[in-house]
Amino acid sequence: xKKLILVFLFFILVSGNANSLIKxxxxxxxxxxxPIAVSPLHIDxxxxxxxxxxxxxxxxxxxxxxxxxxxSTGLFNPLKKDSFVQxxxxxxxxxxxxxxxxxxxxxxVTGKIFVKDKKLKVEFRLWDLTADKxxxxxxxxxxxxxxxxxxxxxxxxxxxxxxxxxGYFDTxxxxxxxxxxxxxxxxxxxxxxxxxxxxxxxxxxxxxxxTPRFNPTNQLVTYMSYFKNMPRVYLLDIETGIQEVVGNFxxxxxxxxxxxxxxxxxxxFAKDGNSDIYSMDLxxxxxxxxxxxxxxxxxxxYSPDGKYICFNSDRSGLQQIYVMRSDGTGVKRITxxxxxxxxxxWSPRGDLIAFTKVRKGRFYIGVMRSDGTGERxxxxxxxxxxxxxxxxxxxxxxxxxxxxxxxxxGFSAKLWSIDITGYNERMIKTPxxxxxxxxxxxxxx
Amino acid sequence: MKFNSALRNFVLVLFSTLLISACSTAKxxxxxxxxxxxxxxxxxxxxxKGVPDRVFFATNKSKLTTRSRDTLRKQATWLRKNxxxxxxxxxxxxxxxxxxxxxxLGERRANAAKDYLMTYGVSGKRITVISYGKEKPxxxxxxxxxxxxxxxxxxxKTN
Numbered sequence: 043x044k045k046l047i048l049v050f051l052f053f054i055l056v057s058g059n060a061n062s063l064i065k066x067x068x069x070x071x072x073x074x075x076x077p078i079a080v081s082p083l084h085i086d087x088x089x090x091x092x093x094x095x096x097x098x099x100x101x102x103x104x105x106x107x108x109x110x111x112x113x114s115t116g117l118f119n120p121l122k123k124d125s126f127v128q129x130x131x132x133x134x135x136x137x138x139x140x141x142x143x144x145x146x147x148x149x150x151v152t153g154k155i156f157v158k159d160k161k162l163k164v165e166f167r168l169w170d171l172t173a174d175k176x177x178x179x180x181x182x183x184x185x186x187x188x189x190x191x192x193x194x195x196x197x198x199x200x201x202x203x204x205x206x207x208x209g210y211f212d213t214x215x216x217x218x219x220x221x222x223x224x225x226x227x228x229x230x231x232x233x234x235x236x237x238x239x240x241x242x243x244x245x246x247x248x249x250x251x252x253t254p255r256f257n258p259t260n261q262l263v264t265y266m267s268y269f270k271n272m273p274r275v276y277l278l279d280i281e282t283g284i285q286e287v288v289g290n291f292x293x294x295x296x297x298x299x300x301x302x303x304x305x306x307x308x309x310x311f312a313k314d315g316n317s318d319i320y321s322m323d324l325x326x327x328x329x330x331x332x333x334x335x336x337x338x339x340x341x342x343x344y345s346p347d348g349k350y351i352c353f354n355s356d357r358s359g360l361q362q363i364y365v366m367r368s369d370g371t372g373v374k375r376i377t378x379x380x381x382x383x384x385x386x387x388w389s390p391r392g393d394l395i396a397f398t399k400v401r402k403g404r405f406y407i408g409v410m411r412s413d414g415t416g417e418r419x420x421x422x423x424x425x426x427x428x429x430x431x432x433x434x435x436x437x438x439x440x441x442x443x444x445x446x447x448x449x450x451x452g453f454s455a456k457l458w459s460i461d462i463t464g465y466n467e468r469m470i471k472t473p474x475x476x477x478x479x480x481x482x483x484x485x486x487x
Numbered sequence: 488m489k490f491n492s493a494l495r496n497f498v499l500v501l502f503s504t505l506l507i508s509a510c511s512t513a514k515x516x517x518x519x520x521x522x523x524x525x526x527x528x529x530x531x532x533x534x535x536k537g538v539p540d541r542v543f544f545a546t547n548k549s550k551l552t553t554r555s556r557d558t559l560r561k562q563a564t565w566l567r568k569n570x571x572x573x574x575x576x577x578x579x580x581x582x583x584x585x586x587x588x589x590x591x592l593g594e595r596r597a598n599a600a601k602d603y604l605m606t607y608g609v610s611g612k613r614i615t616v617i618s619y620g621k622e623k624p625x626x627x628x629x630x631x632x633x634x635x636x637x638x639x640x641x642x643x644k645t646n
Contacts, residue, residue, distance in 0.1 A: 315598030450627025
């Protein structure tokens with residue numbers, strides 16, 4: 043796989059922080075999304091390969107990706123381009139604000155593409171149409187094949203400017219691709235851009251693979267594989283494709299996750315019918331036993347500062363969520379509601395824990411504070427589990443399965459996302475059935 | 488009055504019909520499961536004549552029932568007679584639980600079976616365990632019956 047490290051050059055042309063009027067509040071469900079016009083980026087006529095650039099409609103394609111990203115947030119309403127009155131090149135220089143207000147736009151994105159010396163330069167401006175002024179202007183220089191990423195980075199910058207939060211568009215999702223009948227499922231690791239584009243398969247499907255998770259730099263993945271019928275936790279280097287077993291455990295290891303500094307993998311090790319939580323330092327190979335209990339302890343997840351671990355245990359008799367210090371001391375149960383609780387995952391912001399709840403045969407994805415208070419159930423369904431956080435802690439991705447009939451037909455598994463406000467639930471299209479999604483951090487930080 | 492008693496009769500007939508159909512449903516279910524544990528033979532295979540290969544569990548449980556212990560004693564007797572046979576005990580869960588917990592649960596179920604075989608004289612060296620969690624259902628339907636058939640540990644010959 044191609045090297046992911048890209049050099050982006052950022053130039054801040056103008057920073058217009060003062061006195062802007064528009065601001066998108068993302069802390070509650072937004073029933074009135076901000077009308078935004080994304081003008082196609084115009085192509086500088088002095089560009090190399092002008093004809094091919096125009097044929098590929100690169101300016102239009104970039105604006106479409108930005109629009110799709112905005113629409114997916116539920117916070118923005120990208121307006122139809124048929125109603126646009128100003129040509130992209132003129133609008134980019136200085137829009138006629140009243141014309142754009144006429145189509146009810148409150149924000150406008152304009153831009154320009156320029157190719158020289160085989161480098162792609164993309165410039166964009168964000169205009170505040172209620173205050174008649176420029177809010178942000180940035181340009182990026184990169185290799186032309188990276189144009190999709192530029193579109194995501196621009197989306198992130200605009201999102202940040204309008205919401206005051208970091209974006210999550212220049213990210214990827216790793217998941218398990220599923221195919222075949224339910225009782226003979228073929229599972230492969232797959233990776234795609236956050237918007238569902240560019241799926242690549244990382245394993246061939248010869249053995250069962252489960253629960254992939256990124257390391258903080260998104261170069262490594264830890265997952266579980268039944269290679270040679272030995273269920274173990276593995277590491278996979280996405281660039282080189284090299285895989286290795288994590289540790290030398292005489293039995294099943296599963297439910298792996300990286301520590302926030304990426305130095306350790308934390309996981310469950312099952313021996314003689316008992317699963318406990320262990321961590322392994324990837325450099326020193328030192329293994330540490332973190333829980334010691336006759337009950338099942340699994341699904342560990344670190345707090346973003348690395349000081350605490352939330353995990354799943356049935357030591358009370360049924361599956362509940364617990365929090366402890368990362369050395370295993372101070373174990374405290376945090377869920378007491380009716381039903382079973384599983385798959386706790388600590389938010390990258392540190393404030394919340396997402397979880398799966400099972401009650402009366404229904405499955406819920408929810409969030410609560412890290413002390414267990416303030417539980418909010420976001421979505422209910424026949425079967426869904428395994429939430430994973432967007433890097434800004436605003437969106438959860440999870441998977442959902444449908445019921446099968448008496449012959450086992452009609453079964454499907456798909457990825458879904460939902461805002462932690464409980465709004466904006468949507469399916470993420472994948473070429474095959476999909477499960478166990480894990481969201482990367484921002485690729486360009 | 489007459490009308491009333493006619494109505495009452497009708498209601499009585501309706502009620503008893505419902506009662507009968509309710510009974511027959513309950514009866515049908517009881518053939519397959521007792522206390523949430525599958526007791527049928529539809530999915531069962533045999534290690535040898537009269538030696539079933541699997542035992543079943545209640546939801547979220549790994550406790551062996553009287554019937555399961557009986558099956559495992561038969562397996563142990565057969566294994567003691569066939570000293571060169573080695574086995575893998577596969578632990579499974581149904582699809583109504585979270586994936587990671589189910590892996591642990593499958594492992595616990597497989598070990599419950601392994602421990603019982605060892606108690607009845609089979610060397611632990613001859614038994615390996617593996618958990619598949621909810622990954623390998625024997626019945627792919629989304630019904631309580633299928634789930635009860637999938638909550639199982641299966642003893643499989645490995646040589």
